[in-house]
Amino acid sequence: METTIYHADHADQIKAAAALLNQGELVAFPTETVYGLGADATNETAVGKVYQAKGRPSDNPLIVTVSSVAMVERFAQPLTEQVKQLIAKFWPGSLTIVLPLQPNALAKVVTGGLSTAAFRMPASQATLSLIETAGVPIVGPSANTSGKPSPTLAEHVYHDLKGKIAGILDDGPTTVGVESTIIDMSVDVPTILRPGAVTVAELEAVIGDVKADHHHVGKNEIPKAPGMKYKHYAPSAQVEIVDSVDDFKAAMTWAGQQAGTVGLMATDGQLAQLTIPANVEVYSLGADVASATHRLFAGLRHFDTESEVAYILTAGFANEGLGAAYMNRLDKSAGGMHFTNEQ
The missing domain is CATH 3.40.50.11030 (Threonylcarbamoyl-AMP synthase, C-terminal domain)
Incomplete structure (x- = not known):
């Protein structure tokens, strides 16, 4: 497979990348944190290709990347006031929110078989345009070989995934450099599952007390969010x-x-x-x-x-x-x- 580089400052190239997503192909996309690997989140076959391209364990759930709150509401149960407050303050941006799903709203290949999913609206106009043009949410794990350092340049994506994915939407270097904060809003006390650029203090200023989940995810336990179970970010040295x-x-x-x-x-x-x-x-x-x-x-x-x-x-x-x-x-x-x- 040839991997084509698309340039984010050309609307026709965003449209071409969106067409690939609609055809069930994989396209890497830019965010302010790291580059993500996109596939139509409603297409089970396409999502399955993500695990294959990355060499990712199948029980490691995927973030669902959206371009609007309305897109979240198609799949999640009614949003609470606290969730609406977080969205108003931090979206688009570096916050991923775990929400309870409507029954059978997303395939198990996306959720790892859980009744929740993690949603994010990134602060990249190119990616928001990509999703809007495709008309579907896209899964968004980091666009790298599983376990390796996450990609902050399109060149990093190409190094790991050339020949395995159809396209890369190149928008230059990312600005934050580490993946988004993940907060679980499906539980009684909001819980940080992965720290990121949005800090505990910033979250508590909006919704009050939050706690951090430091427990070790067991061998037979399905993690609620990426990065909780398997070895990550490791170079060969x-x-x-x-x-x-x-x-x-x-x-x-x-x-x-x-x-x-x-x-x-x-x-x-x-x-x-x-x-x-x-x-x-x-x-x-x-x-x-x-x-x-x-x-x-x-x-x-x-x-x-x-x-x-x-x-x-x-x-x-x-x-x-x-x-x-x-x-x-x-x-x-x-x-x-x-x-x-x-x-």
Whole structure:
């Protein structure tokens, strides 16, 4: 299969990409967070192709990406006042909302067999136009090989999925860099299932108390949202989290003793405090947690595809605010591994 690149600033190319969706084909699309892999969410055969293209476990539910609230109301049970408040504040944007469904509204291949589904309206005019033109909601998992770092450029999508999907709608680099916050509104107490750019404080300012779901999803348990059960965001090299400048200094001593090249991802301020050995390749995370969140996946992909490294030493941040989203992704990419002086 040939994978065609469509350009988001041309209406005729959006129309051509929408026609592919209507034909049951797969088209990657841009959002402000990461690139998603789109298929007609009402077409079971098309959705099945998503799992095949990504190598994704079939019990990992898919986000349903929409262009309007009316599109959500076709499938979900009547929206509560709290849900309407969240939509009014955060849509279009980086918030995904898990809602109870009308009976048999969506196929099990979309929901993982659950009676809920996660809905999102992204802040990408190109993608909203794509969905509107197609006239159907589209599933929207990240457009990458399952388990690998999520794509923040169309080139990342092409690297992973060329020949496996029909098209990519290219709208340049994403702006947020990590996937959306997921909040479960199908339960008594609103619950964060995945942290993202919309923080707990921002959510609580709109609807009051929310809690976070930290439980381990069991082998035979179906997760309510993506990213809760399986290994994610992992390059081929071992990622290790470095928790402080002192740890970074020890890590540089250790790295300098390694035979091969070692990757280093840190902020400009941290880098300025380090003596970096000749065999260490640097990827800047920018000035702060916001730029680090934006650059995290791109950095991991850089070392995965453009450098031969066995280790990637990566800066950690406080697990609060936007740092919670950053650390959620980094911890999963590292498999919980932190650098220690003893290694």
